[in-house]
Amino acid sequence: MQLISGNSAILSILFTKNNIFCTFSNLEGKTLFATSVGSTKTKGLKKITSTTLFTLVKKLSYQVFKFEIAFLYLKVKGANKSKNDFFKLSKNIKVNIPLIQNQHRISYGGCKVSRVRKI
Numbered sequence: 001m002q003l004i005s006g007n008s009a010i011l012s013i014l015f016t017k018n019n020i021f022c023t024f025s026n027l028e029g030k031t032l033f034a035t036s037v038g039s040t041k042t043k044g045l046k047k048i049t050s051t052t053l054f055t056l057v058k059k060l061s062y063q064v065f066k067f068e069i070a071f072l073y074l075k076v077k078g079a080n081k082s083k084n085d086f087f088k089l090s091k092n093i094k095v096n097i098p099l100i101q102n103q104h105r106i107s108y109g110g111c112k113v114s115r116v117r118k119i
């Protein structure tokens with residue numbers, strides 16, 4: 001697939017066990033904006049809650065509006081229980097998404113490396 005160059009950006013999302021990292025970059029790879037759920041500074045609470053996900057999506061939508069991005073390419077890494085909630089909330093960002101690339105490390109379809117038994 002050929003990338004559309006006018007007003008395009010790449011959004012890289014890394015889902016870890018306790019945090020979500022997001023990085024905006026242009027097509028050349030220069031970082032425009034970076035944030036995480038942990039940067040909301042909610043002390044004494046879990047990092048990943050519905051309110052922190054909502055504020056993260058709100059930050060991302062503001063950056064899309066600020067940089068006047070028309071096309072957004074998503075690169076998604078990692079697995080997290082709140083991954084589906086994040087994507088449900090991110091539907092509110094009014095931007096065209098021509099490509100979603102899932103770089104999940106765990107294989108699908110039950111393809112698991114067999115365990116070597118030690119006797």
